[in-house]
Amino acid sequence: MKINSLKKKLVVLVSSAALVTGVTAVVPAQAADPACTTASYVTTCVGATSDTAPYMFITTAAFNGTVLLWSHGLRPNVDIPAGIPGYGGYKVTNTPEPAPGGDKAIIGALLGAGYGIAGSGFSRQGVNVQQAVAANVELIDIFKKKNPTTTKVVAWGASLGTLITQTLAEKHPELVDAVALVCPATAPTDALISYFGDFMWGFKTFFDPTIKGFGYSAGAAGYAESMGDLVKFFTALGKLQAGLVSGAWPDTSSPAGKALEAAKVPSRSALTLIGLMAGVPMRSEHIDGTSGPTGSEQLFPLAIAPAVAVLENAGTVGLAEVLLMADGEAQSGGIVFDNTKTDYAARVDADKDVYSMALSGNTAVGAMLGVLAASPRVTGSAAAMAKAKTLLAIDGTIKDPTVLLTTESDQFTVAGAGQWMIDGYAEQYAAAKAAALKAYSANKSYTAPVNNLVALWAKTGSKYTKFTAAGSPDLSAAIGAGTGHCKFTPAQYVAVAKMAANVAKDGKFPNGGPIATAARKVGLSYDNKFRAPLFKSLG
Amino acid sequence: MVQSNRSDTEERNNNPARALDGRKHMIGKNRRKLIAASAVIAAGSMLLAAAPAQAAEQGVTGSTIKLGITIPMTGIASPGYNKIPGAMKAYFNYVNANGGVNGRKINLVVKDDQYIPTLAVAKANELILKDKVFALIGTLGTASTKAISRSAQLSARGIPSLFVNTGFSGFADKKAYPTSFSLLPSYQMEAKVIGKYLDENYAGKKVGLIYQDDDFGVDALNGFKQAGVNFAIKIPYASGSQGVAGVAGTWITKLQAAAPDVVILFGVSSATAAALGNAYAYKYAPKWILGSVGGDATTLAANKVPPAFLAGAKGLSFAPAPSDSSDEYIKMFMEVNATYNKGVTFDNNVVAGMTSAFLAVQAIKSAGANLTRKGLIAAIEKNAASFANPGLTPLGYSATSHVGATGYWIGTYDATGALKPDGGKYTVYTTDSGTGAVVVSTYKRPAMPAKGLPN
Numbered sequence: 001m002k003i004n005s006l007k008k009k010l011v012v013l014v015s016s017a018a019l020v021t022g023v024t025a026v027v028p029a030q031a032a033d034p035a036c037t038t039a040s041y042v043t044t045c046v047g048a049t050s051d052t053a054p055y056m057f058i059t060t061a062a063f064n065g066t067v068l069l070w071s072h073g074l075r076p077n078v079d080i081p082a083g084i085p086g087y088g089g090y091k092v093t094n095t096p097e098p099a100p101g102g103d104k105a106i107i108g109a110l111l112g113a114g115y116g117i118a119g120s121g122f123s124r125q126g127v128n129v130q131q132a133v134a135a136n137v138e139l140i141d142i143f144k145k146k147n148p149t150t151t152k153v154v155a156w157g158a159s160l161g162t163l164i165t166q167t168l169a170e171k172h173p174e175l176v177d178a179v180a181l182v183c184p185a186t187a188p189t190d191a192l193i194s195y196f197g198d199f200m201w202g203f204k205t206f207f208d209p210t211i212k213g214f215g216y217s218a219g220a221a222g223y224a225e226s227m228g229d230l231v232k233f234f235t236a237l238g239k240l241q242a243g244l245v246s247g248a249w250p251d252t253s254s255p256a257g258k259a260l261e262a263a264k265v266p267s268r269s270a271l272t273l274i275g276l277m278a279g280v281p282m283r284s285e286h287i288d289g290t291s292g293p294t295g296s297e298q299l300f301p302l303a304i305a306p307a308v309a310v311l312e313n314a315g316t317v318g319l320a321e322v323l324l325m326a327d328g329e330a331q332s333g334g335i336v337f338d339n340t341k342t343d344y345a346a347r348v349d350a351d352k353d354v355y356s357m358a359l360s361g362n363t364a365v366g367a368m369l370g371v372l373a374a375s376p377r378v379t380g381s382a383a384a385m386a387k388a389k390t391l392l393a394i395d396g397t398i399k400d401p402t403v404l405l406t407t408e409s410d411q412f413t414v415a416g417a418g419q420w421m422i423d424g425y426a427e428q429y430a431a432a433k434a435a436a437l438k439a440y441s442a443n444k445s446y447t448a449p450v451n452n453l454v455a456l457w458a459k460t461g462s463k464y465t466k467f468t469a470a471g472s473p474d475l476s477a478a479i480g481a482g483t484g485h486c487k488f489t490p491a492q493y494v495a496v497a498k499m500a501a502n503v504a505k506d507g508k509f510p511n512g513g514p515i516a517t518a519a520r521k522v523g524l525s526y527d528n529k530f531r532a533p534l535f536k537s538l539g
Numbered sequence: 540m541v542q543s544n545r546s547d548t549e550e551r552n553n554n555p556a557r558a559l560d561g562r563k564h565m566i567g568k569n570r571r572k573l574i575a576a577s578a579v580i581a582a583g584s585m586l587l588a589a590a591p592a593q594a595a596e597q598g599v600t601g602s603t604i605k606l607g608i609t610i611p612m613t614g615i616a617s618p619g620y621n622k623i624p625g626a627m628k629a630y631f632n633y634v635n636a637n638g639g640v641n642g643r644k645i646n647l648v649v650k651d652d653q654y655i656p657t658l659a660v661a662k663a664n665e666l667i668l669k670d671k672v673f674a675l676i677g678t679l680g681t682a683s684t685k686a687i688s689r690s691a692q693l694s695a696r697g698i699p700s701l702f703v704n705t706g707f708s709g710f711a712d713k714k715a716y717p718t719s720f721s722l723l724p725s726y727q728m729e730a731k732v733i734g735k736y737l738d739e740n741y742a743g744k745k746v747g748l749i750y751q752d753d754d755f756g757v758d759a760l761n762g763f764k765q766a767g768v769n770f771a772i773k774i775p776y777a778s779g780s781q782g783v784a785g786v787a788g789t790w791i792t793k794l795q796a797a798a799p800d801v802v803i804l805f806g807v808s809s810a811t812a813a814a815l816g817n818a819y820a821y822k823y824a825p826k827w828i829l830g831s832v833g834g835d836a837t838t839l840a841a842n843k844v845p846p847a848f849l850a851g852a853k854g855l856s857f858a859p860a861p862s863d864s865s866d867e868y869i870k871m872f873m874e875v876n877a878t879y880n881k882g883v884t885f886d887n888n889v890v891a892g893m894t895s896a897f898l899a900v901q902a903i904k905s906a907g908a909n910l911t912r913k914g915l916i917a918a919i920e921k922n923a924a925s926f927a928n929p930g931l932t933p934l935g936y937s938a939t940s941h942v943g944a945t946g947y948w949i950g951t952y953d954a955t956g957a958l959k960p961d962g963g964k965y966t967v968y969t970t971d972s973g974t975g976a977v978v979v980s981t982y983k984r985p986a987m988p989a990k991g992l993p994n
Contacts, residue, residue, distance in 0.1 A: 290661055303779060362757065362775065
């Protein structure tokens with residue numbers, strides 16, 4: 001059979017039920033040769049690494065020698081009770097994920113193009129970078145043994161999976177030929193902890209001081225505390241939503257919060273302030289920040305929209321804070337967040353004019369910052385904070401060609417993470433160029449450093465909010481482009497994967513035109529001059 | 540929105556000459572000389588062939604220059620300010636009809652941001668990325684202009700932001716806003732001038748203040764503090780809240796309770812109108828001092844404040860009064876307005892728009908035939924302090940400062956709403972945004988170029 005003809009058939013076949021069967025196959029509990037089955041030219045292998053991390057890889061008869069090793073994002077390492085928004089009813093799972101979300105369209109497109117795909121479910125969930133990297137190292141070896149024609153390995157991942165992927169690429173560049181980081185969480189540990197910690201600390205300080213947020217107990221007691229926090233957090237969030245227009249504060253608010261309420265500072269202003277000081281995007285899946293309902297075209301975006309955006313984003317931020325902080329503390333042996341020296345006034349200084357009405361003006365901002373300044377801070381454990389850095393230890397060095405895809409208004413992995421990688425690489429490249437020039441001075445031979453980073457953006461549109469007949473933002477409408485966490489289409493994932501696979505071939509990215517065209521075709525942007533704000537804690 | 544840029548790869552890999560700071564490598568001495576000679580010849584040929592039409596900068600063609608403005612054309616802050624783009628266009632069209640600037644005609648693209656900073660950012664991005672303008676001009680409002688500068692990354696992109704319509708003193712700071720240029724005197728300067736006036740005319744009297752509770756107001760408060768003004772009552776309002784029913788009424792009841800002798804209204808037109816309208820309804824009539832931002836009589840009239848209600852109030856301006864047809868600039872602007880902006884009442888907003896356009900034309904002319912963004916910024920820094928313009932105060936542009944006008948004259952509104960200089964002549968005070976004294980200016984502004992066209 002001719003290859004082209006086979007490929008065409010495969011494109012159809014890999015989207016079929018054969019794949020679904022493969023994805024749900026039983027995985028051996030410990031390291032052994034993978035168990036493989038072949039149906040309709042598609043070979044699916046499952047197995048477990050030496051630390052019991054289940055994995056799966058799939059190839060077709062037209063395997064082109066390049067395998068895409070996927071690392072999935074955060075899965076909580078504890079069960080989440082029903083009723084918690086977002087993750088309610090979640091049970092801990094380590095089902096292997098060989099492609100984003102096990103999406104059939106993505107898998108079909110990649111296998112149809114001749115790539116192999118592989119991915120693990122890892123032996124541990126939660127903050128699992130070290131375990132995941134070890135599993136991936138083993139998986140690469142297992143895949144290559146089973147597929148000796150393998151020539152290139154592309155490591156890719158999303159969200160927490162980008163930390164796994166980047167760590168793999170930094171520690172073992174020899175195992176990887178190209179990298180793709182989708183909705184990157186790639187940032188210094190302190191910045192990630194600060195983002196979530198600052199938000200939760202501000203939230204509890206204003207709206208419910210009984211939320212623990214930090215310093216969870218060990219074991220079952222800590223689990224109960226964290227789940228209790230989630231209930232309290234979402235309850236307060238619901239009350240804030242109810243008081244958006246009236247400005248009423250939740251009845252669980254702190255005495256200082258209630259004093260602000262008495263001083264006519266609306267709760268939405270406090271929520272907006274917390275969002276700004278933590279660096280939560282001021283646009284969300286349904287709030288563009290510029291639209292208003294009929295009759296309130298100007299007042300809504302000025303006064304209300306920022307708080308609604310923070311509210312819509314806050315669910316993810318608060319949930320992640322509790323889960324990550326509890327797991328991070330358990331693994332690090334103490335509190336990993338410290339805001340004893342944080343200057344929250346400086347954090348909001350540049351934004352307070354832009355969101356002046358939402359914040360109720362400088363006088364109200366001064367009052368709210370006064371409350372925060374007078375409230376007890378969280379003191380971290382030096383040892384625990386040092387340990388936490390070993391759990392999420394990247395330095396951002398790019399050793400293999402890397403494609404970065406960042407969402408401008410992602411509330412979980414904020415755009416500052418992508419920007420941090422871009423800025424870091426600019427320094428890395430400048431240093432390489434300086435070294436090349438120095439070499440030229442010595443031996444009159446100049447070799448230009450090769451560019452190893454292409455940064456793509458999912459930019460947020462300017463108008464996408466829909467309003468109901470009653471004039472409320474319609475939170476059930478389609479989400480805006482460039483918003484939400486890892487909300488990419490299959491075509492966008494595939495485009496990024498193919499871009500990385502192509503550069504893996506010869507180690508050189510094409511020039512700007514083809515990159516821009518490929519990005520544009522799937523609704524992404526290639527704009528070297530675009531710059532997202534860095535994490536608030538990074539200045 | 541996707542821009543087709545040269546890629547990182549192109550920039551980084553394909554330009555070893557640039558990487559070597561222009562030095563060639565691995566070539567012998569003779570070849571080097573030959574190449575150098577060829578380069579000189581080639582450069583000479585290029586110079587000979589270079590016509591004004593050769594610019595490759597975004598927004599510039601051989602025959603056109605595209606500028607962009609985002610400003611509130613609708614919404615609560617729009618009355619009055621929405622006349623600025625029309626006035627700019629009128630002057631540009633006048634220049635275009637007379638041959639343009641260095642052979643190019645200026646087109647102005649106008650966007651409506653409703654005085655919403657986040658919308659202003661979106662509109663500025665549209666202007667830059669979609670309309671591909673060469674430069675921004677006249678963006679209005681401190682918060683919007685700051686948000687645009689930061690979010691649209693004007694500095695990183697090297698995009699000029701000409702003659703912003705805000706008196707926030709920060710925009711004169713070249714380090715913070717390297718591509719932005721002020722035109723209006725700063726709010727700090729204005730407050731200092733008002734402070735001097737109060738000191739000379741209302742010493743020992745109770746003073747009240749209504750101000751916008753953001754950097755606009757902070758600048759003013761700093762100026763009043765430097766001038767030693769003590770307020771009996773200060774009423775801050777969050778930008779936008781003046782449009783909320785009932786808010787402005789509370790300002791007046793608070794003022795009535797505090798009973799100041801003089802009240803300074805230091806807000807945008809809609810806030811000034813809301814204060815005056817409610818004062819009228821509450822039969823409250825202190826001595827008013829209107830800040831320049833909100834003190835245009837025709838705008839206030841459009842906001843239902845009868846001109847007669849302004850009679851006796853004090854106001855400030857850095858340009859001649861719009862009613863002063865004896866001034867050569869005002870006369871020329873009136874004629875341009877009549878021809879190219881038909882049916883639009885001539886007022887401070889028209890003067891402001893035309894003044895910005897007038898300076899922009901000179902800046903573009905001064906930047907030369909090979910128009911680039913860098914060249915335009917350099918030309919303003921180098922030459923704009925001596926540009927002709929209607930302003931009665933010195934312009935402060937230099938290589939280290941982007942400050943525009945630097946002072947005010949004080950006048951009194953008559954029953955028609957016209958602001959007339961006290962004593963029948965413009966006594967112009969000049970100062971800075973720091974601790975410098977307020978002094979009477981001896982500045983002699985440049986004469987208007989023939990027909991109001993740049994030389």
